[in-house]
Amino acid sequence: MLDLGHRRWAIAEGWIPSQSSFANRALESHETACILNAGDQPAELRITVFFEDREPAGPYRFTIAPRRTLHLRFNDLAKPERIPRDTAYSSVFESDVPVVVQHTRLDSRRPEISLLSTIAYAEG
Amino acid sequence: MLDLGHRRWAIAEGWIPSQSSFANRALESHETACILNAGDQPAELRITVFFEDREPAGPYRFTIAPRRTLHLRFNDLAKPERIPRDTAYSSVFESDVPVVVQHTRLDSRRPEISLLSTIAYAEG
Amino acid sequence: MLDLGHRRWAIAEGWIPSQSSFANRALESHETACILNAGDQPAELRITVFFEDREPAGPYRFTIAPRRTLHLRFNDLAKPERIPRDTAYSSVFESDVPVVVQHTRLDSRRPEISLLSTIAYAEG
Amino acid sequence: MLDLGHRRWAIAEGWIPSQSSFANRALESHETACILNAGDQPAELRITVFFEDREPAGPYRFTIAPRRTLHLRFNDLAKPERIPRDTAYSSVFESDVPVVVQHTRLDSRRPEISLLSTIAYAEG
Numbered sequence: 001m002l003d004l005g006h007r008r009w010a011i012a013e014g015w016i017p018s019q020s021s022f023a024n025r026a027l028e029s030h031e032t033a034c035i036l037n038a039g040d041q042p043a044e045l046r047i048t049v050f051f052e053d054r055e056p057a058g059p060y061r062f063t064i065a066p067r068r069t070l071h072l073r074f075n076d077l078a079k080p081e082r083i084p085r086d087t088a089y090s091s092v093f094e095s096d097v098p099v100v101v102q103h104t105r106l107d108s109r110r111p112e113i114s115l116l117s118t119i120a121y122a123e124g
Numbered sequence: 125m126l127d128l129g130h131r132r133w134a135i136a137e138g139w140i141p142s143q144s145s146f147a148n149r150a151l152e153s154h155e156t157a158c159i160l161n162a163g164d165q166p167a168e169l170r171i172t173v174f175f176e177d178r179e180p181a182g183p184y185r186f187t188i189a190p191r192r193t194l195h196l197r198f199n200d201l202a203k204p205e206r207i208p209r210d211t212a213y214s215s216v217f218e219s220d221v222p223v224v225v226q227h228t229r230l231d232s233r234r235p236e237i238s239l240l241s242t243i244a245y246a247e248g
Numbered sequence: 249m250l251d252l253g254h255r256r257w258a259i260a261e262g263w264i265p266s267q268s269s270f271a272n273r274a275l276e277s278h279e280t281a282c283i284l285n286a287g288d289q290p291a292e293l294r295i296t297v298f299f300e301d302r303e304p305a306g307p308y309r310f311t312i313a314p315r316r317t318l319h320l321r322f323n324d325l326a327k328p329e330r331i332p333r334d335t336a337y338s339s340v341f342e343s344d345v346p347v348v349v350q351h352t353r354l355d356s357r358r359p360e361i362s363l364l365s366t367i368a369y370a371e372g
Numbered sequence: 373m374l375d376l377g378h379r380r381w382a383i384a385e386g387w388i389p390s391q392s393s394f395a396n397r398a399l400e401s402h403e404t405a406c407i408l409n410a411g412d413q414p415a416e417l418r419i420t421v422f423f424e425d426r427e428p429a430g431p432y433r434f435t436i437a438p439r440r441t442l443h444l445r446f447n448d449l450a451k452p453e454r455i456p457r458d459t460a461y462s463s464v465f466e467s468d469v470p471v472v473v474q475h476t477r478l479d480s481r482r483p484e485i486s487l488l489s490t491i492a493y494a495e496g
Contacts, residue, residue, distance in 0.1 A: 004382055004464065004495060010128055012158040012193065012226035013241055026458070027481070034384040036422055036462035050160055050193045069384065069422045069462035086150070090160035090193035090224070092128060100462070100493045102384035107239060109151070112360060115479060116241035117385055117488035121224045123128060134252055136282040136317065136350035137365055174284055174317045210274070214284035214317035214348070216252065231363060233275070236484060240365035245348045247252060258376055260406040260441065260474035261489055298408055298441045334398070338408035338441035338472070340376065355487060357399070364489035369472045371376060 003039040005098035006122040013103065014089035016075055021108045029108050031074045033091065036100040037064040043095045049083060050090040057081050127163040129222035130246040137227065138213035140199055145235045153232045155198045157215065160224040161188040167219045173207060174214040181205050252286040253346035254370040261351065262337035264323055269356045277356045279322045281339065284348040285312040291343045297331060298338040305329050375411040377470035378494040385475065386461035388447055393480045401480045403446045405463065408472040409436040415467045421455060422462040429453050
């Protein structure tokens with residue numbers, strides 16, 4: 001498989017609702033960055049999270065093995081710090097090899113679920 | 125952090141429902157432009173809003189500090205004029221430094237919420 | 249306002265549900281192409297609609313005045329022919345001046361509404 | 373109709389819910405790749421599906437006739453193997469002629485439906 005994608009990506013939207021109508025992980029309110037490493041080298045990823053009223057958090061570091069996808073929940077980020085709930089944020093992804101990034105939210109503040117998704121912004 | 129993004133963005137969709145099933149700000153029907161300024165310079169932003177049957181409104185002016193995001197609700201635009209509800213519009217963003225723009229709507233006309241989102245159109 | 253956008257756009261998804269839970273136009277199931285002509289010349293638009301099992305329909309022709317948006321419902325297309333409901337389609341937009349195109353569906357087959365949106369594919 | 377699109381596309385998000393609130397095909401939970409071949413040559417398509425913890429599946433092969441769209445459900449992929457439900461995946465599309473790809477999910481785990489959509493990532 002050839003290298004596919006870009007080394008820098010950004011997601012301008014970010015909002016993890018503090019409320020969920022369901023206790024199981026699948027339907028808990030969450031935001032996800034879906035990251036595809038279609039190439040034959042591991043991808044070393046560095047994520048920075050931006051806020052409206054303070055300096056950025058991070059870097060959060062992850063490795064994605066060759067020919068693997070990672071569906072990374074922003075809810076699960078913990079080191080160096082947790083992403084606050086009910087708070088506007090954005091995120092930037094820097095990888096040493098090309099990857100592809102897509103953003104989703106599952107929102108279950110209300111008893112029905114609602115979904116959003118978009119390709120992230122690619123550069124470089 | 126390096127400069128990331130583009131200086132001109134457009135969102136062709138625009139529609140703020142006049143109705144909401146909830147009174148709290150989080151679940152009120154709204155459209156948002158999420159704007160990331162990942163660079164080390166302030167971003168001076170100029171927004172123009174286009175309609176189907178009249179000349180454009182604006183410019184609306186905002187400054188985004190370095191390394192900050194702004195989740196700007198179209199509902200809140202007031203100067204030089206308010207965006208009418210239940211009215212088709214589009215928007216163009218011009219910045220003096222590169223930024224990244226994503227568009228979302230939370231629609232609560234019905235008692236459950238519905239979400240949409242997309243990366244905006246980038247140029248320049 | 250400078251010219252902004254591209255002259256050719258495509259939306260690969262297309263599906264107009266035949267059912268709606270509401271009779272009013274705003275909440276009737278529909279798909280829309282939101283088209284922004286931010287420039288100072290009229291945009292002459294030519295839309296072709298593709299199907300899974302027959303030759304394309306169209307062209308559908310529209311003019312968008314300078315500095316105007318058009319939120320065009322596929323439900324309303326009538327000449328040269330109506331778009332069938334519950335049928336997979338795609339669409340291609342050709343304009344003589346640059347425009348920006350975004351795609352949305354409001355789906356009210358169920359009593360709650362659901363939304364999707366994406367920037368269209370741009371070229372040329 | 374001129375050739376339109378790209379030869380390589382990727383969708384980083386993938387998740388087919390195992391549950392549906394409805395038995396009819398239209399409202400069953402599903403993910404779709406909408407693929408437009410606007411050109412005058414058949415498109416020979418090769419799809420590879422990536423996972424978090426195993427080697428990729430595929431290739432899945434399809435032909436799209438000239439001037440046709442294909443709304444391909446990931447649920448229906450069967451050869452060389454079925455896509456597992458409730459499992460994170462990504463997909464890569466390689467075509468011998470330019471095509472346009474858009475991704476959608478209809479999620480009916482809950483009695484109301486929820487939709488997401490995005491243009492896929494294009495390259496080459």
